Amino acid sequence: xxxxxxxxxxxxxxxxxxxxxxxxxxxxxxxxxxxxxxxxxxxxxxxxxxxxxxxxxxxxxxxxxxxxxxxxxxxxxxxxxxxxxxxxxxxxxxxxxxxxxxxxxxxxxxxxxxxxxxxxxxxxxxxxxxxxxxxxxxxxxxxxxxxxxxxxxxxxxxxxxxxxxxxxxxxxxxxxxxxxxxxxxxxxxxxxxxxxxxxxxxxxxxxxxxxxxxxxxxxxxxxxxxxxxxxxxxxxxxxxxxxxxxxxxxxxxxxxxxxxxxxxxxxxxxxxxxxxxxxxxxxxxxxxxxxxxxxxxxxxxxxxxxxxxxxxxxxxxxxxxxxxxxxxxxxxxxxxxxxxxxxxxxxxxxxxxxxxxxxxxxxxxxxxxxxxxxxxxxxxxxxxxxxxxxxxxxxxxxxxxxxxxxxxxxxxxxxxxxxxxxxxxxxxxxxxxxxxxxxxxxxxxxxxxxxxxxxxxxxxxxxxxxxxxxxxxxxxxxxxxxxxxxxxxxxxxxxxxxxxxxxxxxxxxxxxxxxxxxxxxxxxxxxxxxxxxxxxxxxxxxxxxxxxxxxxxxxxxxxxxxxxxxxxxxxxxxxxxxxxxxxxxxxxxxxxxxxxxxxxxxxxxxxxxxxxxxxxxxxxxxxxxxxx
Numbered sequence: 001x002x003x004x005x006x007x008x009x010x011x012x013x014x015x016x017x018x019x020x021x022x023x024x025x026x027x028x029x030x031x032x033x034x035x036x037x038x039x040x041x042x043x044x045x046x047x048x049x050x051x052x053x054x055x056x057x058x059x060x061x062x063x064x065x066x067x068x069x070x071x072x073x074x075x076x077x078x079x080x081x082x083x084x085x086x087x088x089x090x091x092x093x094x095x096x097x098x099x100x101x102x103x104x105x106x107x108x109x110x111x112x113x114x115x116x117x118x119x120x121x122x123x124x125x126x127x128x129x130x131x132x133x134x135x136x137x138x139x140x141x142x143x144x145x146x147x148x149x150x151x152x153x154x155x156x157x158x159x160x161x162x163x164x165x166x167x168x169x170x171x172x173x174x175x176x177x178x179x180x181x182x183x184x185x186x187x188x189x190x191x192x193x194x195x196x197x198x199x200x201x202x203x204x205x206x207x208x209x210x211x212x213x214x215x216x217x218x219x220x221x222x223x224x225x226x227x228x229x230x231x232x233x234x235x236x237x238x239x240x241x242x243x244x245x246x247x248x249x250x251x252x253x254x255x256x257x258x259x260x261x262x263x264x265x266x267x268x269x270x271x272x273x274x275x276x277x278x279x280x281x282x283x284x285x286x287x288x289x290x291x292x293x294x295x296x297x298x299x300x301x302x303x304x305x306x307x308x309x310x311x312x313x314x315x316x317x318x319x320x321x322x323x324x325x326x327x328x329x330x331x332x333x334x335x336x337x338x339x340x341x342x343x344x345x346x347x348x349x350x351x352x353x354x355x356x357x358x359x360x361x362x363x364x365x366x367x368x369x370x371x372x373x374x375x376x377x378x379x380x381x382x383x384x385x386x387x388x389x390x391x392x393x394x395x396x397x398x399x400x401x402x403x404x405x406x407x408x409x410x411x412x413x414x415x416x417x418x419x420x421x422x423x424x425x426x427x428x429x430x431x432x433x434x435x436x437x438x439x440x441x442x443x444x445x446x447x448x449x450x451x452x453x454x455x456x457x458x459x460x461x462x463x464x465x466x467x468x469x470x471x472x473x474x475x476x477x478x479x480x481x482x483x484x485x486x487x488x489x490x491x492x493x494x495x496x497x498x499x500x501x502x503x504x505x506x507x508x509x510x511x512x513x514x515x516x517x518x519x520x521x522x523x524x525x526x527x528x529x530x531x532x533x534x535x536x537x538x539x540x541x542x543x544x545x546x547x548x549x550x551x552x553x554x555x556x557x558x559x560x561x562x563x564x565x566x567x568x569x570x571x572x573x574x575x576x577x578x579x580x581x582x583x584x585x586x587x588x589x590x591x592x593x594x595x596x597x598x599x600x601x602x603x604x605x606x607x608x609x610x611x612x613x614x615x616x617x618x619x620x621x622x623x624x625x626x627x628x
Contacts, residue, residue, distance in 0.1 A: 030098065030280045030283060030284075030615055030616060030619045031616065031619060032098045032099045032102055032619075033095060033098070033099070033619060033620055033621070034620075035054055036053065036095070036096065036098070036099040037099060037102070038051060038099065038102065038103065038106065039051050056092060057373070058373050058374050059373065059374065060087055060372050060373050060374060061083070061086040061087055061622070063079075063082060063083055063086060063623070064083060064087070064371070064372065067079055067083075068383070071379075071383065071384075072383065072384045072385070072386050073368070073380075073383050073384070073385045073386065074386045074388055075298070075367070075371075075385060075386070075387055075388060076387075076388045076389050077295065077298050077387075077389045077611075078611070078612070079388075080294050080297075080298050080367070080370075080371060081291055081294055081295075081611055081613065082623045083371040083372075084290060084291065084294045084370060084371055085287075085613065085617055085618050085621065085623050086621055086622060086623060087371055087372050087373045088125060088290055088294075088370060088371065089124060089125065089373060090122040090123065090124050090125050090286070090290050091122075091286065091287065091290055091618060091621070092373070092621070093122045093124065094121075094122045094282075094283055094286040095283070095619065095621065097117060097118050097279050097282065097283060098279055098280070098283060098619065100117065100118070100279070101117045101272075101275055101276045101278075101279035101280075102276065103115075104116070104117065104272040104275060104276070105269070105272050105273065105276060107272075108268040108269040108271070108272040109173070109269055110172055110173050110174045111170045111171055111172045111173040111174070111215065111265075111268065112172070112268065113165060113170075113268055114165060114268050114271055114272040114275060116275065117275045117276070117278055117279040117282070118279075118282070119278060119279070119281075119282035119285075119418055120282075121285060121286055121289045122286060125290070125293060125369065125370050126366060126369065127293070127296075127297045127300070127363075127366030127367070127369070127370060128292070128293035128294065128295075128296035128297040128300070128366075128370070129293065129296055159508070159511060159512055159515055160508050160511065161422075161426070161508055161512075162504070162508075163429055163433060163501055163504050163505040163508055164271065164425060164426065164429050164508075165267060165268060165271055165429055165432075166429050166432060166433045166436065166501045166502075166505055167264045167267060167429070167432030167433055167435060167436045168255075168258050168259035168264050168432070168435065168436045169259075170264075170265055170267075170268060171215035171221060172215060173214070173215055173216065173217065174214075175212065175213070175214040176212070176213050176214070177210070177211070177212050178210075178211045178212075179208070179209065179210045179211070180207075180208075180209050181206075181207060181208040181209070182206075182207060183204070183205070183206045184203075184204075184205040184206075184207075185202070185203070185204055185205075186202070186203040186204075186205065187200060187201070187202050187203075188200070188201045188202075188203075189201075195237065196233075196235040196237050197235060197236050197237050198234055198235050198236075200234075201233065201234065201235055202233065202234040203231060203232070203233050204231070204232045204233075205229060205230070205231050206229065206230045207227070207228065207229040207230075208228045208229075209225070209226070209227040209228070210225075210226045210227075211223065211224070211225045211226070212224045212225075216265075217262050217265040217266045218254075218260075218261065218262065218265065219254060219255035219259045219260045219261060219264075219265055220252070220253070220254050220255075221252075221253045221254075222250070222251065222252055222253075223250075223251045224248070224249070224250050224251075225247075225248065225249045225251075226246075226247075226248045227245075227246070227247045227248070228244075228245070228246050228247075228468070228471075229244075229245050230242050230243070230244055230245075230468075231243045231245070236457065238457060239456060239457060239460040239462050240452075240453075240454030240455060240456060240457065240462065240464065241454065241455060241457050242454055242455060243452070243453075243454040244452065244453040244454050244467070244468050244471045245450070245451070245452060245471070246450065246451035246452075246453075246468070246471040246472055246474075246475040247448065247449070247450050247451075247475065248448060248449055248475055248476070249446050249447070249448035249482075250446060250447050250448070251444075251445070251446040252443075252444065252445050252446065253442050253443070253444045253445075254442065254443045254444075255440070255441070255442055256441040256442065256443055257438040257439055257440065257441040258435055258436055258437075258438040258439065258440050258441075259435070259436075259440070260435075263428075263431055263432065263435065264431075264432045264435045264436070267428050267429065267431075267432045270425075270428055271425045271428055271429070274421045274422075274424055274425050274428075275425070277421050278418050278421050278422065281414045281417045281418050281421070282414065282418060283615075283618070283619070284414050284608070284615055285414035285415065285418075287608065287613065287615060287618045288414065288602060288605070288607045288608060289602075291607050291608070291611060291613060292598055292599075292601070292602045292607055293370070294370055294371075295594075295595075295598040295611075296595055296598060297363070297366055297367050297370055298367065298387060298389075299391065299591050299594040299595055299598070300363050300366075300591065301360075301363040301364065301366075301367050301385065301387050302387045302389065302390065302391060302591065302594075303363075303391075303587055303588065303590075303591040304356070304359045304360040304362075304363040305360060305363075305386070305387055306390075306391075306587040307356045307359070307360075307584055307587055308353070308356040308357055308359075308360045310356075310580055310583045310584055310587065311349065311352050311353040311356040311357075311580070312353060313580070314349050314352070314353075314576065314577065314580040315346070315349040315350055315352075315353050317573070317576050318342065318345050318346045318349045318573060318576075319346055321342050321345075321569050321572065321573050321576075322339070322342040322343060322345075322346050324569060325338050325339045325342045325569050326339055328569075338568065338569055338570055341570050341573075342569065342570070342573065345573055345577070349577075363385075364384060364385040365381075367385050368380065368381070368383070368385060391587075391590035391591060391593065391594050392590075402527070402528065402531055405527050405531060405600070405603075405604050406523070406524050406527045406528070408527075408604045408605065408606065409523045409524070409526070409527045409603055409604040409605055410520060410523055410524075411605070412604065412605025412606065413523050413604075413605045414605070415519060415523075416516070416519055416520065416523065419512070419515065419516045419519055420516070422512060423509070423512055423513065423516065426505070426508060426509040426512055427509065429505050429509075430505045430506060430509055433498075433501050433502040433504075433505040434502055436498045436501070436502065437495065437498050437499065437502055439489060439490060439491040439492070440488070440489070440490040441487060441488070441489050441490075442487065442488040442489075443485075443486075443487060444484075444485075444486055444487070444488055445483070445484055445485040445486065446482075446483065446484050447481070447482070447483045448481070448482040448483065449475045449476060449477075449478065449479075449480055449481055449482065450474075450475055450480040450482070451470075451471035451472055451473065451474035451475030451476075451480070452464055452471055452474065453465040453466060453467060453468060453470045453471035453474070454466065523603070526603040527600075527603045527604055529603075530596065530599045530600040530602075530603040530604075531600060533596045533599065533600075534593070534596040534597060534599075534600050536596075537589065537592045537593040537595075537596040538593060540589045540592065540593070541586070541589045541590055541593050543589075544582070544585045544586040544588075544589040544590075545586055545589075547582045547585065547586075548579070548582040548583055548585070548586045550582075551575070551578045551579040551581075551582035551583075552579055552582075554575050554578065554579070555572070555575040555576050555578070555579045558571055558572045558574075558575040559572050559575070559576075
């Protein structure tokens with residue numbers, strides 16, 4: 001009794017979870033790009049002709065040209081995200097997974113086995129912590145993707161899903177028509193001529209046979225066979241020559257135990273529909289990963305731009321100090337040692353500027369690579385990129401308490417939604433595998449009829465139609481019926497294969513349930529870590545800002561003392577160097593802070609919302625004018 005109560009309670013909770021899941025997935029459904037949608041045709045020959053997928057467009061979107069002014073590419077963070085949605089090749093590759101999932105829907109509607117979908121994150125864009133420049137979003141495999149929940153075989157995160165779709169065989173729901181026709185000449189030598197009155201019997205046979213069969217999701221199979229033949233013989237003993245024979249049979253079979261009902265027979269289609277949802281969620285995960293990467297690349301670019309600016313100012317001041325020292329040396333106002341120190345400082349700062357400029361050029365290249373489909377234009381390859389947004393700190397993040405952030409992450413993270421749908425698929429497979437344990441019991445029957453016609457040979461008498469139409473009439477007028485009703489029972493003793501698959505499906509379902517709980521714990525840790533990192537980076541920014549202000553004040557005092565003749569140029573240059581270092585530390589701290597905000601958005605699943613991104617824009621590859 002306890003077991004029954006628990007199963008009822010589990011069933012109720014599962015239904016409630018499914019209702020919540022359906023509501024959560026309503027916003028995740030996306031439409032397949034029109035250019036990648038399988039063509040629909042009413043041409044009767046359409047099912048027998050192949051469809052072609054257009055070649056991908058490898059030209060950059062017109063939006064890129066609008067960002068170019070005076071030979072430079074000016075980008076805000078919003079511009080960079082919009083360009084990535086239109087041009088980034090990671091998204092372009094992942095976009096094909098949406099129509100690939102649609103093909104599974106088509107084949108499973110016909111009773112075919114689903115091929116599975118890909119839920120990995122494409123990582124072909126370097127920079128931003130992905131693609132060889134640090135750690136980033138998970139996923140690495142053939143083609144830059146990983147297989148995950150919803151695919152056949154081994155799943156993501158160490159999960160096994162080899163029994164996904166297990167159960168009784170599913171017949172094809174596409175009607176099938178088969179026909180065969182032919183002419184045969186048969187000669188049979190005879191040792192006894194009494195029966196046929198010829199020493200060599202010859203038959204000329206012409207036949208036309210047609211068959212139609214179709215299966216239905218209820219576990220029902222129907223078929224209709226219609227056979228016709230015409231036989232002539234050289235035997236004078238034959239009463240009819242030619243003899244026309246017609247036979248039809250309507251057959252019916254209904255599974256009563258294993259393979260009965262919609263559950264086991266529509267499991268492929270239901271799993272494929274869930275896989276389509278998984279594919280939609282996975283694409284959203286791809287968009288989040290790509291936008292997160294673009295944000296990181298953008299703030300790295302801003303950091304490199306600011307570092308180059310600080311080093312340029314530092315080198316300019318060092319050059320000016322060197323010129324002043326040389327003039328003072330000519331006036332014998334300073335020792336030659338001061339000039340040598342100034343020259344060494346110029347050389348050091350020139351080296352720092354070279355490093356900063358090459359770093360900036362690398363970040364510009366990474367940004368242009370992430371925002372374009374093609375870099376074949378030499379002008380674009382050499383074009384400087386100017387970020388128009390600057391790093392800043394706000395206190396808005398403190399308005400949301402940590403428990404609320406964790407709840408937001410548990411509600412919005414695509415990985416958790418994928419796991420929920422995967423559990424539904426495994427539940428479908430569990431039921432189908434349990435049904436496959438039953439013996440096979442089929443209700444079978446057929447109804448048939450025969451017809452005969454032909455020309456009566458001389459010396460014989462018979463009352464039959466003389467043409468094929470008459471034979472058909474006799475076949476279908478119920479004058480010569482043939483019918484049968486029965487049961488076919490198949491009991492596999494020991495049943496070890498089905499038993500192993502059924503228990504394995506239970507194990508895999510429980511394993512996937514544990515993975516969901518593990519993922520929830522992981523999301524909690526990631527949100528906590530992101531929130532703590534944001535607080536730490538904000539404190540680092542405040543400390544770096546104070547250090548910069550102190551270094552700036554020290555430099556002003558030292559410079560004033562030098563102007564009054566109380567200090568040396570070397571002391572002033574040292575103070576200015578300390579100021580440059582403090583400014584670079586502030587730039588680094590601000591960049592770390594911005595990246596911490598980006599990571600918190602990713603951890604809580606708020607990346608798209610906070611950047612005003614519409615998922616359908618990412619699917620179409622064109623940012624609409626109405627986008628936030």
